[in-house]
């Protein structure tokens with residue numbers, strides 16, 4: 001097998017220098033065992049010289065019975081780089097929280113050595129295991145071996161994308177619900193929506209255990225499920241004193257930074273006006289041994305985040321201020337289905353649910369999915385006076401008949 | 405192995421995470437009391453039971469060969485009873501119960517070229533996209549820029565000397581397959597030349613879909629040499645590449661005009677201030693592989709201005725809100741231009757609508 005790198009990739013070789021682990025080294029490692037990685041290295045070197053990419057999308061590729069999970073990719077110089085003429089990606093559902101055993105990782109590596117480029121992303125932007133690059137006729141055999149080993153594909157195109165979550169109760173004292181369990185449960189419950197695209201566009205769900213939002217759900221998920229609590233922050237006064245002794249300026253760095261100024265420190269005792277706490281997590285982050293979220297825990301559900309394409313970027317906004325999240329999560333699943341139903345019926349092609357809400361108005365959207373408007377959903381009431389009232393009275397109407 | 409007569413397995417979903425959790429996590433699931441950062445890249449979680457779980461977080465390039473993953477697996481066997489995980493920012497985490505294993509594991513990781521760090525008030529790994537390695541719409545490479553920037557910021561990953569958290573993300577086009585629009589610093593690949601209509605467009609694309617794909621209605625149906633096609637009103641193109649996503653016959657990539665932009669002050673966490681978008685700091689920097697020196701320098705300058713000026717816990721956006729945008733541009737030496745002023749929908753909301761201006765020095 002031809003030796004990779006050497007003098008053939010002078011530009012990329014520059015990126016093997018320096019302290020940060022090098023992706024070039026990774027491609028070269030794969031090139032020792034797989035021809036595709038050798039060609040990829042050469043093609044990438046060429047992109048570095050020409051300052052342009054050489055990949056094309058298009059064409060539907062996939063495995064039998066699925067409409068998603070495989071991203072079709074072809075290079076535009078196929079005769080020069082034949083082993084990566086097709087270089088499709090498989091998105092493989094990761095286990096919740098990205099936990100693995102060495103055995104499971106080796107299984108995936110072995111499958112990918114037999115059927116693909118030997119290159120991966122751990123993990124892709126949505127959270128899937130990305131098996132980077134193989135030819136069309138290897139897709140079905142890869143899929144077979146994956147499913148034989150209990151792995152399945154994630155989503156792509158206009159479907160539910162693989163839900164993802166933070167490390168949650170597995171290793172975080174701040175998790176306000178079981179992010180891993182719910183993510184696994186929703187993924188299994190919505191297999192059809194994940195594998196067979198039937199939505200106007202993509203739909204992402206991300207589960208963060210607390211308002212620190214370690215999975216960036218509020219920016220990256222159409223449905224952001226963010227853990228929170230509604231009773232009092234648990235305080236261990238002895239530990240507060242210890243934190244102060246250890247050098248934390250509680251007045252300046254904790255109380256003064258509280259967004260609602262609901263904390264008070266008299267040098268001995270920390271008190272919190274919990275009715276005004278907005279559960280931002282700052283004080284808890286600053287004093288992890290002294291403070292804990294309350295005991296009445298659940299989540300806030302927010303809807304609509306997306307990147308700029310098509311109509312501009314959005315952050316998710318509040319849909320349900322507080323919900324208890326216990327298996328089997330029927331209330332949540334029912335809500336998700338109501339949202340999908342309305343979006344499926346009224347969403348335009350390639351319109352994310354957040355854009356649909358912008359177009360029809362949050363008020364109308366709420367009515368359609370049967371949720372009562374509450375002031376927690378808004379930053380402030382409208383400033384413009386152009387209200388679209390649905391009806392008006394005419395002379396002679398009986399105003400008492402308004403519930404007929 | 406299954407035989408050919410067995411039914412094809414589909415819709416089985418991911419394997420349950422429960423199969424992969426280390427015993428100490430199973431035992432203390434949901435019962436963690438607190439955690440402490442012991443040194444850069446190492447933390448301990450203490451459970452109500454008194455059990456202690458050590459985490460060693462190591463830098464990882466996201467693009468991994470199976471050879472390297474097998475090495476991770478070997479380390480997990482050697483030190484962690486065969487257990488490991490990855491983080492939402494593509495780092496790899498080893499989960500240990502024996503404190504004595506931390507040092508040898510870090511040595512092994514270092515020998516393989518993986519520094520540990522990125523916990524607490526440090527710069528963690530850069531979340532990024534595929535770039536020229538695998539993406540059809542990239543305006544720049546992703547991994548190469550990330551590598552060059554992280555080589556430079558490495559001390560901030562491996563040593564904890566910062567006022568607060570700083571999260572960097574990179575996307576190689578406006579599709580933004582990553583939360584770059586809500587990062588302390590976002591590096592974003594941009595096109596600056598309208599799509600070029602290729603011959604035979606009507607054979608691979610639905611013209612009405614192409615026309616409808618443009619948010620500014622800059623695409624019109626046309627007829628060239630008796631063939632239906634589209635034409636681009638170039639003055640109305642804002643280089644979003646939405647049309648190209650729908651129709652491969654409208655390529656946008658162009659070595660002379662593609663480049664990168666830098667955005668600052670966004671965040672997703674709710675701590676203190678609400679989550680917010682990043683704002684434009686530098687409209688354009690040249691695409692300069694293999695090490696993108698202009699981008700590396702720009703990011704470094706912004707990081708240093710923040711690191712020197714921010715108060716404890718203050719994120720980039722909170723820092724800039726306190727000192728004001730004029731001072732941000734002054735301190736960083738970044739030129740303020742017409743491109744910094746929004747002209748898309750609701751642009752007026754981004755204008756300064758008060759007389760509250762810092763005039764003094």
Ligand code: SF4
Pocket residue numbers: 166167168172173174175176208209210211212213214215
């Ligand atoms: S989002 Fe909250 S619960 Fe989840 S890992 Fe981060 S801090 Fe912990």
Ligand code: SF4
Pocket residue numbers: 257258259260261262263272276277278279280281282283284676
């Ligand atoms: S969680 Fe935030 S809002 Fe609540 S008391 Fe702490 S700092 Fe204040």
